[in-house]
Amino acid sequence: MAGALGVGLLSLALSGCFYANTSQAPIATTYPYSEQQRMQAAHHWEILARHEASQILQRERVRFRDLHIKNPHPDGYIPYSGGEFDRGFRTFLTSELVTRGANVTTAAGANSVDVIVDVEIVEHRDRGFIRPPTGAFTALTAGIAVATIPINHWAEPALGLIPAGIAADVFSGSWTYTGNEEIIITTQVVDGDRILYSSSNIYYINGGDRRQYAPQRVHYPDPAIPLTDTW
Structure with a gap:
C-alpha cells in the first residue's frame, strides 16, 4: 500500500515538473512518416x-470542351536549350487525352x-538529419547477426x-537517396480568368537533371576567351 502511494506521489511530482518546464522557442519535431x-x-x-x-476528363466542366495544350514558347525553342520535360510531358499528355476521346486542338x-x-524547382541548401528508410537498420542488423552463424x-x-545479400535485395529496390532537389509540377485547365482544374505533384529529382525541368535556372560556364599574341 505504501509502495503504491509512493509511486503515485512520484508520478504526480514528475508531471508537475514537466508542465513547469518552459522553452523560449518551439521544440523541433518531425512530420508523420x-x-x-x-x-x-x-x-x-x-x-x-x-x-x-484521367483526372482532367473526370471534371464535368472540362470533359466536353476543346482542350488546347498551350505552348509556353510560341516562337519555338532555342536549339539545345533544354526543357526536355516540358516537351515530353506535353506530348505524353496530348497522346493520353486523345486516346481517351478528348477534343484536343492545335489552336485556341x-x-x-x-x-x-x-514546373517549379525547389533547392534545399541546409537540410538537417534525415532518417534512413524504414527497415534499413533492421535489415542491416539482421544481416550482421546472420553473418556470425x-x-x-x-x-x-x-x-x-548470403542471407545479408538477400535482405539487401529485398529492401533496397524501394530505397533511393533523398537529395536536395525537388520539383513541383502543376497542371491547370484555364478558361479566361477561371481555373477549372488544378493539380500539383511533388517529386525528388537528381541534381544533374535540373536542366530537363528548368533550363533557365542552369548556369553554364562562360566560354573560354581565346588568347591572342600581342607582339
Missing part, C-alpha cells in the same frame, strides 16, 4: 501524364480551354553474407 517518389525516367513523365489526363478556339503546365556451424564463413 511519408514517402515521395523520385522522377528520373521519361516513363515517369508518361505515368504522370496518364494520371493527369471559341469552345476551347487552355491546358497549362508549370557460419563461424560455428558452416565450413565457409563467407557463406554467411
Whole structure:
C-alpha cells in the first residue's frame, strides 16, 4: 500500500515538473512518416501524364470542351536549350487525352480551354538529419547477426553474407537517396480568368537533371576567351 502511494506521489511530482518546464522557442519535431517518389525516367513523365489526363476528363466542366495544350514558347525553342520535360510531358499528355476521346486542338478556339503546365524547382541548401528508410537498420542488423552463424556451424564463413545479400535485395529496390532537389509540377485547365482544374505533384529529382525541368535556372560556364599574341 505504501509502495503504491509512493509511486503515485512520484508520478504526480514528475508531471508537475514537466508542465513547469518552459522553452523560449518551439521544440523541433518531425512530420508523420511519408514517402515521395523520385522522377528520373521519361516513363515517369508518361505515368504522370496518364494520371493527369484521367483526372482532367473526370471534371464535368472540362470533359466536353476543346482542350488546347498551350505552348509556353510560341516562337519555338532555342536549339539545345533544354526543357526536355516540358516537351515530353506535353506530348505524353496530348497522346493520353486523345486516346481517351478528348477534343484536343492545335489552336485556341471559341469552345476551347487552355491546358497549362508549370514546373517549379525547389533547392534545399541546409537540410538537417534525415532518417534512413524504414527497415534499413533492421535489415542491416539482421544481416550482421546472420553473418556470425557460419563461424560455428558452416565450413565457409563467407557463406554467411548470403542471407545479408538477400535482405539487401529485398529492401533496397524501394530505397533511393533523398537529395536536395525537388520539383513541383502543376497542371491547370484555364478558361479566361477561371481555373477549372488544378493539380500539383511533388517529386525528388537528381541534381544533374535540373536542366530537363528548368533550363533557365542552369548556369553554364562562360566560354573560354581565346588568347591572342600581342607582339
